[in-house]
Amino acid sequence: MEDLIKVDVGHLLAEGGSDHFLSAAELDSLIAGYGTVFREFQVDLRERRSPITLSFLEEEDIARIKGIAAELRGKYENVLLLGIGGSALGTKAILQFLRGPYNILEDRPRLFVLDNIDPAVAAQLGRILDFGETALVYTSKSGATPETAANFIYFYQRYREAGGDDRDIVIICDPGDNGINHLARKLNCHLLRFPPALQGRYSVMSSVGFLPAELAGIDCRELLKGAEAVHRAAVEAPPAENPLFLLGACLLQLSRRGKSIHVLFHYSSLLVEFGLWFMQLWGESLGKRLSLTGEVVKAGTTPLACTGATDQHSLLQLFKEGPDDKVFGFVGVERAQRDLRLAGVFPEELEYSYFEGHTMQEQLQIEQLATEMSLVNSGHPCYRITLRDVSAPALGALFYFYEALTVFMAQLYNVNPYDQPGVEEGKHITYALMGRKDYRHREEEYRKGLERYREGSRIFGIKE
Numbered sequence: 001m002e003d004l005i006k007v008d009v010g011h012l013l014a015e016g017g018s019d020h021f022l023s024a025a026e027l028d029s030l031i032a033g034y035g036t037v038f039r040e041f042q043v044d045l046r047e048r049r050s051p052i053t054l055s056f057l058e059e060e061d062i063a064r065i066k067g068i069a070a071e072l073r074g075k076y077e078n079v080l081l082l083g084i085g086g087s088a089l090g091t092k093a094i095l096q097f098l099r100g101p102y103n104i105l106e107d108r109p110r111l112f113v114l115d116n117i118d119p120a121v122a123a124q125l126g127r128i129l130d131f132g133e134t135a136l137v138y139t140s141k142s143g144a145t146p147e148t149a150a151n152f153i154y155f156y157q158r159y160r161e162a163g164g165d166d167r168d169i170v171i172i173c174d175p176g177d178n179g180i181n182h183l184a185r186k187l188n189c190h191l192l193r194f195p196p197a198l199q200g201r202y203s204v205m206s207s208v209g210f211l212p213a214e215l216a217g218i219d220c221r222e223l224l225k226g227a228e229a230v231h232r233a234a235v236e237a238p239p240a241e242n243p244l245f246l247l248g249a250c251l252l253q254l255s256r257r258g259k260s261i262h263v264l265f266h267y268s269s270l271l272v273e274f275g276l277w278f279m280q281l282w283g284e285s286l287g288k289r290l291s292l293t294g295e296v297v298k299a300g301t302t303p304l305a306c307t308g309a310t311d312q313h314s315l316l317q318l319f320k321e322g323p324d325d326k327v328f329g330f331v332g333v334e335r336a337q338r339d340l341r342l343a344g345v346f347p348e349e350l351e352y353s354y355f356e357g358h359t360m361q362e363q364l365q366i367e368q369l370a371t372e373m374s375l376v377n378s379g380h381p382c383y384r385i386t387l388r389d390v391s392a393p394a395l396g397a398l399f400y401f402y403e404a405l406t407v408f409m410a411q412l413y414n415v416n417p418y419d420q421p422g423v424e425e426g427k428h429i430t431y432a433l434m435g436r437k438d439y440r441h442r443e444e445e446y447r448k449g450l451e452r453y454r455e456g457s458r459i460f461g462i463k464e
């Protein structure tokens, strides 16, 4: 049977090693040094103690998600999904990979994801959508996220003006005695739960991503099948034969050698949103000031997603000849959903005749290999993940692979992959400056801080 997902770590290594690649001997010492950490990680995974996909799923939740999706699919022309960060990125990745590059389905309902606060986008969506024909899904684990709350306030008003039925709204959040739960009760709408221990960036394969998937006609169990396959391989194989271990240990070692940027170069326009999902997962989970034991470690590497072949024509120059601070992950797809063969319409022209008989997917794959080879040749470590096809199991496998890899990396860095203390201060300032009642006591402090900040500006204006 063909592999669902393949991982090649061979080009992180080079004979004898070097500043930029690891040697076989170094890899052996990583296996000896971190094998125990990895086995602990495997036990947590096997016993479903790590709060990531597969630790929380209940059969009855899936049945409920499917039920709500079936009901809304029958009633509505459009669904507007409101969320941000982990409450939107995975959904966008699913829809783009499995339903096409423009994220707007041909069949009912069309799904729209709004994951930013921007009056230009909200105003345009307000004109595109007929709110008499549009269901609303409001996803926020905390219910306190101001961007999603503002979008819900605005679009709920539009929905009500169009005569929308409150009971058809779906809210997905943590349980708690807070605004979003009060709203859900008041509206008497559908309520789906975030499992409390599940952070947004690990929630794509829960009600958060599954409801939109089902609304789009994607069977969420198919995504889970792929996750299960990676899970089995991850918990069974010993470190020396385990791609999760090998990749994680090599990435750790390379980050110690100054490879502080983890580029994810996906060779498919269907994986652009996946790349953005990966950036949140990697960035929020690993970028930590403190270790689990309280030392200042400033852990993490900077994730950067880019698209092949497009970014060969924008970033590759920097990647190849700029600072040696990157490790490259290539993600490609073996079999396109539908490949297109090119004809020999200009046989007399050198620049056009060689395409005859080749397909677009073949060209994309050749260009991926060409980029990999050219980077490796100039001393840049690369790894590659290949998905069998454009299918829900393949995507589920990819999500789970990176979730598990991130948790293993956190174990290696000895940091907590499930918190994000660094984003709090900015939220508090926003709450205080926007006048949230329970932040009034800090308003004066932040306003003074803002004045000082502005005093530090050196602005140079240019007139038209």
Ligand SMILES: O=P(O)(O)OC[C@H]1O[C@](O)(CO)[C@@H](O)[C@@H]1O
Pocket (backbone or CB within 6 Å): 084, 085, 086, 087, 139, 140, 141, 142, 143, 144, 145, 148, 200, 201, 284, 420, 423
């Ligand atoms: O689902 P919520 O609570 O609205 O949070 C959205 C996002 O905001 C963050 O908390 C960061 O501000 C992310 O971790 C999270 O995915």
